[in-house]
Amino acid sequence: MSKFWSSLAKQVDPYIPGEQLNDDTIIKLNTNENPYPPSNQVIQAIDEASKNLRLYPSPTVDELRSEIGEMYGLSQDHIFIGNGSDEVLAFSFMSFFEPGNRIKYPEITYSFYPVYAKLFNISTDVIPLNDDYTIPVEHFYNSEGGVIFPNPNAPTGIFLEIDQIKRILENNPNQVVIIDEAYIDFALESAVTLVEAFPNLLVIQTMSKSRSLAGLRIGFAIGNPELIIGLERIKNSFNSYTVDRLAIAGAIEAIRDKDYFLQTTTKIIESRSYLKEQLETRHFDILPSQANFLLVSHKEVNAEVLYQELKKQGILVRYFQKPGLENFLRISIGTPAQIEKLLKKIDHIIKPSP
Amino acid sequence: MSKFWSSLAKQVDPYIPGEQLNDDTIIKLNTNENPYPPSNQVIQAIDEASKNLRLYPSPTVDELRSEIGEMYGLSQDHIFIGNGSDEVLAFSFMSFFEPGNRIKYPEITYSFYPVYAKLFNISTDVIPLNDDYTIPVEHFYNSEGGVIFPNPNAPTGIFLEIDQIKRILENNPNQVVIIDEAYIDFALESAVTLVEAFPNLLVIQTMSKSRSLAGLRIGFAIGNPELIIGLERIKNSFNSYTVDRLAIAGAIEAIRDKDYFLQTTTKIIESRSYLKEQLETRHFDILPSQANFLLVSHKEVNAEVLYQELKKQGILVRYFQKPGLENFLRISIGTPAQIEKLLKKIDHIIKPSP
Numbered sequence: 001m002s003k004f005w006s007s008l009a010k011q012v013d014p015y016i017p018g019e020q021l022n023d024d025t026i027i028k029l030n031t032n033e034n035p036y037p038p039s040n041q042v043i044q045a046i047d048e049a050s051k052n053l054r055l056y057p058s059p060t061v062d063e064l065r066s067e068i069g070e071m072y073g074l075s076q077d078h079i080f081i082g083n084g085s086d087e088v089l090a091f092s093f094m095s096f097f098e099p100g101n102r103i104k105y106p107e108i109t110y111s112f113y114p115v116y117a118k119l120f121n122i123s124t125d126v127i128p129l130n131d132d133y134t135i136p137v138e139h140f141y142n143s144e145g146g147v148i149f150p151n152p153n154a155p156t157g158i159f160l161e162i163d164q165i166k167r168i169l170e171n172n173p174n175q176v177v178i179i180d181e182a183y184i185d186f187a188l189e190s191a192v193t194l195v196e197a198f199p200n201l202l203v204i205q206t207m208s209k210s211r212s213l214a215g216l217r218i219g220f221a222i223g224n225p226e227l228i229i230g231l232e233r234i235k236n237s238f239n240s241y242t243v244d245r246l247a248i249a250g251a252i253e254a255i256r257d258k259d260y261f262l263q264t265t266t267k268i269i270e271s272r273s274y275l276k277e278q279l280e281t282r283h284f285d286i287l288p289s290q291a292n293f294l295l296v297s298h299k300e301v302n303a304e305v306l307y308q309e310l311k312k313q314g315i316l317v318r319y320f321q322k323p324g325l326e327n328f329l330r331i332s333i334g335t336p337a338q339i340e341k342l343l344k345k346i347d348h349i350i351k352p353s354p
Numbered sequence: 355m356s357k358f359w360s361s362l363a364k365q366v367d368p369y370i371p372g373e374q375l376n377d378d379t380i381i382k383l384n385t386n387e388n389p390y391p392p393s394n395q396v397i398q399a400i401d402e403a404s405k406n407l408r409l410y411p412s413p414t415v416d417e418l419r420s421e422i423g424e425m426y427g428l429s430q431d432h433i434f435i436g437n438g439s440d441e442v443l444a445f446s447f448m449s450f451f452e453p454g455n456r457i458k459y460p461e462i463t464y465s466f467y468p469v470y471a472k473l474f475n476i477s478t479d480v481i482p483l484n485d486d487y488t489i490p491v492e493h494f495y496n497s498e499g500g501v502i503f504p505n506p507n508a509p510t511g512i513f514l515e516i517d518q519i520k521r522i523l524e525n526n527p528n529q530v531v532i533i534d535e536a537y538i539d540f541a542l543e544s545a546v547t548l549v550e551a552f553p554n555l556l557v558i559q560t561m562s563k564s565r566s567l568a569g570l571r572i573g574f575a576i577g578n579p580e581l582i583i584g585l586e587r588i589k590n591s592f593n594s595y596t597v598d599r600l601a602i603a604g605a606i607e608a609i610r611d612k613d614y615f616l617q618t619t620t621k622i623i624e625s626r627s628y629l630k631e632q633l634e635t636r637h638f639d640i641l642p643s644q645a646n647f648l649l650v651s652h653k654e655v656n657a658e659v660l661y662q663e664l665k666k667q668g669i670l671v672r673y674f675q676k677p678g679l680e681n682f683l684r685i686s687i688g689t690p691a692q693i694e695k696l697l698k699k700i701d702h703i704i705k706p707s708p
Contacts (some may be wrong), residue, residue, distance in 0.1 A: 002580040004530050004554060005587075009449045014590035017413050034408050043404050050397050053569040053604070054388050056562070083437055086593040095363045121703065167667040176358050200358060208410070208690050213600035215407040222439065226356040236368035237473040239440040245569035246600045250407070299608075 008119070015115045018185050018318055027341060029332040030316040032183075032293050034212035034333070036264045040259040042250040043297055048145045049249035057245040059236075064248050068220055072192045077225040081234065081240040081251075083137065085182055085206035085219030087232075090116060091206025092148075092202060092221065095178035095230040099124045106135060108324050110154045110180060115293070129156075141171035150180040155320065155330045157289025159187045162194065169198045178202045183291035185210030185265050186272070190224050199224040209292055210265050211254040218243065218251040263301070268292050272333045278343055282350060297327045298325045303351050309349045315342055357705035361494050369469045372672050383686040386537075386647050388617045390689070393611040396567070396604040400449060403488060403603035411599045413590075418602050419608045420580065422574055426546050431579040434586065435605075437596040439536055439560035439573030442585075444470060445592070446502075446556060446575065450530035450703035451476045455499025460489060464508045464534060483510075487641055491518045497583065505533040506541050509674065509684045511643025512699070515542045515549040523552045532556045537645035539619050540563030540626070544578050553578040561589050563646055564619050565608040572597065572605040573594040622646050626687050632697055647686045657681045664704045669696055 001010060018031035040091040065076035066078055072078075080086035090202045093116040102123040105113045117124050127139045145167060149316050169177050172287060179191045179204055183204050192203050202223040208214040221231060235242065243251075254261070276286050283299045297303055307319035318330040335341065355364060372385040410533060419430035426432075436442035447470040451457050456477040458604045459467045471478045487510045492499050503520060506513040533545045533695050535557055546557050549631055556577040556675045562568040589596065597605075608615070630640050630648060651657055661673035672684040688696065 002584060004450055004581060005584045006448065006452045009584045009587050012591040014587050015594060016590075017410070020410055020412055022412075022569070028409070031410055033410065036408065037405070037416045038407050040708060041408070044402050047401060049568040049569075050400050051391070053392050053396070054390065054566040056374055056385055056387065057370070057571070058374055062626065075655050084593060086434055087596070089685075090592045094360065096358055096360055115591050119588070125493040147593070174357065201658060212408040214410040214665055215403075217411075217598040227358060230356060230359045230363045233363050233366050233368050234473070236370075237366040237469050238444045239438060240371040241571060242437055244571040244598065244601055246596055259695075 004231035004240045011118065013115060013118050015112050018056055019316060021316065024344040025314060025335065027315045027338050028161050029334050029338065029342065030215070030318040030330075032209055032332045033214045033219045033289070034264065034268070034292070035338060036212055036267070038048060038212040038254060039260040040251070040258075041253040042117055045249040046246045049245050053245060055245070057241050057243060061243055061248055064252050067252050068169050071255055072221065072222060074195065076197060077228060078222055080221040080228045080235075081243055082219045082235070084208060084217040084222070085180070086112060088144075088221050088240060089180065090217040091231050091234045092204065093117070093120045093122060094234045096144050096169075096202070096227070098180070099123070101144070103146045103148060104140050104143045105148050106153065107200050108133065108153070108156060110150050111322070113148060128249070134158055135160050135164075137167060140168045141173050143175050146175040146177065147172055148178040148180065150182060151191065152183045152289065152291045154291065155293065155295050155318070155325070155328070156287050157293060157295055159289040159290035162189055162191055165191050166194060169194065169201055170334065172200060174200070178204060183209060185261075186269055186292045194236070195222055195224065199226060200318045202227050207251055207254055211251075211261065212264065213250065213254060215316055216247045216250050218247050238343050251340055269337060271339060275331070275333060277338050278339075282343075282346060293330050293332045295328050295330050297329070300349065303327045303329050306346075306349060310342075310345055313345045313348070315345055365472065367469060367472050372505060373670060375670065381669045381688065381692050383692065383696065384672040384684075385568070386645070386686045387561055388563060388618065388622070389564055389687070390621070392566040392604070392608060393614040395607040395611045395614075398686060399603040399607040400600045403599050404612060407599060409599070411595050411597060411602055413594045415597055416603055418606050419700040421606050426576060427607055428549065431582060432576055432585065434575040434582045435597055436573045436575070436588075436589070438562060438571040439534070439558050440466060441558065441596060442558050442575050443534065444523045444574040445585050445588045446532055447471070447474045448467050448580070448588045450532070450556070450656050451500050453477070456497070457502060458494050458497045458501045458555070459502050460507065462487065462507070462510060465676070467502060482568070489514050489518075491521060494522045497526050497529050499525055500531065502532040502534065503535060505531050506643065506645045507538045508537065508645065509647070509649050509672070509682070510641050511520050511537070511556060511645040511647060511649055512641055513644035516543055516545055519545050519610055520548060522556055523548065528554070530554050530556055535559045538564060539615075540623055540646045541644035542640065549576055549578065556581050561605055561608055565605075565615065566602065566610060566622070567619060570601045570604050572601050583601065593658055622687050625693060627688060629685070629687060629693050632693075636697075636700060648683050649682050649684050651681045651683070652704065660700075660703060664696075664699055666704060667699045667702070669673060
């Protein structure tokens, strides 16, 4: 604590991201990065854009907005661009949630939500999951100040059907419902199709996972233009240019190269099925994931032990020291070669040689 | 107004950045960009870094912090990195200023400060400049909640001597004093040399002007480690990774290529003198600028007319429709060729052929 800190700086409880080791030999399956590089078109566009770095980027990012809008059959005034989906989430908390009006989110969920709530002084109504880790839909009805959850949920990976989301929207007509679709491209379908029918729906997506661009920081929101203007008001009171020229140029091409996107997401979905089967034969319990990770627990070996042993052997997975998650590991889906190495190490740990 | 907006989204008064036209034929002297491209080393480093875009950037940005620290003879725990100096300013308002405790800033200054004050609900004590547009140093003593001003001031370009800043620091021992040095590399000297003596000093700089990287979004703060930790607490409650891999890689090389930096800043300082002399012969009044722009007014021709005429002829300068600045234009320092074209157009406008 410092006498120079504001009461806000004193009160916050910052988010701790997954370990980012500077070690190329390690197999990194802990922060849900894509195991494949971005499309070559992205790299070429960045190279081209680096010629104009002396100039500010577009503050309105119209070209990228229109590209994303087109993908979903919406005009660009339905799209907001931010510096990763975390920044879009932060601006959304500021734009749509009110101190005093409690918002609802699941007890097991993306652990940045409580951090934002504390930063922006938003009261919360934390909803426990069902016993099978699914979202208890009715408990999200009639919120005082709004609703937010990821779909698929993190770190469970469990997907909530669109007609269930529709019921939550219908039962919160005067509150904003934010569906955080960071992992949606590995799942059945996006709630974006509901945007035109529900002015209270904001869908947030990212290019960090399915577009292999975690290093570039591009997130976006899709919603009614009224909501988008609200986000712009906050963003333009905070930082006029949060997305740089290279990120804009790269992101446009990441959307345009549909074939590459389809190839890589399909490979990851296939690898997810394979890893699930393989882990099941090794006595793991696995939640039904529609994301690019699996949340797993072994029937005999403790999760923390497994995490530590894997780390010693050069494989990093995510272990959460949090209530309800003590015996789970979250494993990001790697390449087939990385998966084989992971399985080999697991075999070694759970069946030690005599 | 929308019923879905928070009272915050309703209350803010967003910043309006200078026009960013998508037109290569226009001479853009309106947003203080550097007329020279960044160093080749920067471009090469970006090209190299684009290979790892699938991975998140470093959340702590240690390598860049240590590079900037070294430049000023400070350890990296004195350095904070953000997405442009605007983001660093926003985080600083959150970290060090308290709603209820009035902060002091000059009446004519960077117009984002009142926007932040409104966004974060900080009360303000706005100090008029002296008649010669200099900062009235004594009026910044004994602030209730802190002090912020640019040095050189914007948009006047006027530099305040370091011993005057020292007096402001001495007379605000329990408040944070933020010196916003966006333009310092075109001026006499930075207040960074006071950082070790004054735990209440935060210096903010940017790579957008003197390092030719407006398009890349890199700003940084230099201060006592206690202040830096305060900034990190807020940033890590907002967005873990606000600076992308390419920006980090480019910024490191922009610091390393000292020769290029010195060459380009020297050229701009020389061009500033030349433009000042030339405009004086054309009956302009010019404030004594130590920035990469001049704030000028013509003795006969109205500033708005001049702005509109120059725009029609393909030259964009900044006109502020604000009290105290109605008859000024801010002109960024361009290349010698751009300056010649500007002078030619001005001659044409102020001395129309009969």
